[in-house]
Amino acid sequence: xxxxxxxxxxxxxxxxxxxxxRCSPKSGHDTVSWYQxxxxxxxxxxxxxxxxxxxxxxxxxxxxxGHQFPNYSSELNVNALLLGDSALYLCASSVLTDxxxxxxxxRLTVL
Amino acid sequence: EDQVxxxxxxxxxxxxESSSLNCSYTVSGLxxxxxxxxxxxxxxxxLFTLYSAGEEKEKERLKATLTKKESFLHIxxxxxxxxxxxxxxxxxxxxxxxxxxxxxxxxxxx
Numbered sequence: 001x002x003x004x005x006x007x008x009x010x011x012x013x014x015x016x017x018x019x020x021x022r023c024s025p026k027s028g029h030d031t032v033s034w035y036q037x038x039x040x041x042x043x044x045x046x047x048x049x050x051x052x053x054x055x056x057x058x059x060x061x062x063x064x065x066g067h068q069f070p071n072y073s074s075e076l077n078v079n080a081l082l083l084g085d086s087a088l089y090l091c092a093s094s095v096l097t098d099x100x101x102x103x104x105x106x107r108l109t110v111l
Numbered sequence: 112e113d114q115v116x117x118x119x120x121x122x123x124x125x126x127x128e129s130s131s132l133n134c135s136y137t138v139s140g141l142x143x144x145x146x147x148x149x150x151x152x153x154x155x156x157x158l159f160t161l162y163s164a165g166e167e168k169e170k171e172r173l174k175a176t177l178t179k180k181e182s183f184l185h186i187x188x189x190x191x192x193x194x195x196x197x198x199x200x201x202x203x204x205x206x207x208x209x210x211x212x213x214x215x216x217x218x219x220x221x
Contacts, residue, residue, distance in 0.1 A: 040213070045209060090154050
């Protein structure tokens with residue numbers, strides 16, 4: 001049974017560019033959450049998608065947007081990248097809003 | 112305001128030396144408390160979910176307990192492969208996000 005998968009593994013962008021990160025949930029899971037984790041800190045909640053709708057959003061600007069597809073996979077888009085957006089971006093999937101299982105993450109570096 | 116505090120920030124133990132990690136939380140209407148293990152540069156790996164005070168769960172050398180204000184992760188006779196950052200998170204009723212502590216970095220020396 002495949003777990004949560006994310007792509008790409010690493011990404012390097014320059015300030016002002018746009019980036020799209022992708023996530024496929026664990027089999028049987030219908031809910032996807034995205035988190036940003038800076039070095040040495042705990043993850044910060046960006047938003048959660050369920051039934052192709054953003055169900056809840058954390059304290060992140062509108063530059064961060066997302067999408068969930070009918071097969072439950074999800075994308076995270078970040079526009080107008082800033083140096084401070086450099087972080088590990090984590091996707092987690094769950095079912096019935098219970099325990100969240102995480103993917104390996106995408107390391108984004110903004111130069 | 113919901114808050115999660117983990118202590119200590121870092122813990123160095125000799126192989127076989129048992130100890131405990133602490134997670135203190137302030138949240139109104141706890142839905143669940145979660146423990147994860149995270150290796151450098153990787154995503155958090157789920158360990159335990161605790162739902163109510165008095166609950167305990169065990170897995171190999173790890174045991175998690177929960178009170179109304181804090182949770183402990185007890186590690187018994189640790190091995191070097193237990194070295195990782197251990198993260199605690201809480202979820203509130205009627206809220207979907209996990210609120211995280213900063214983690215405890217555990218180093219087990221052979």
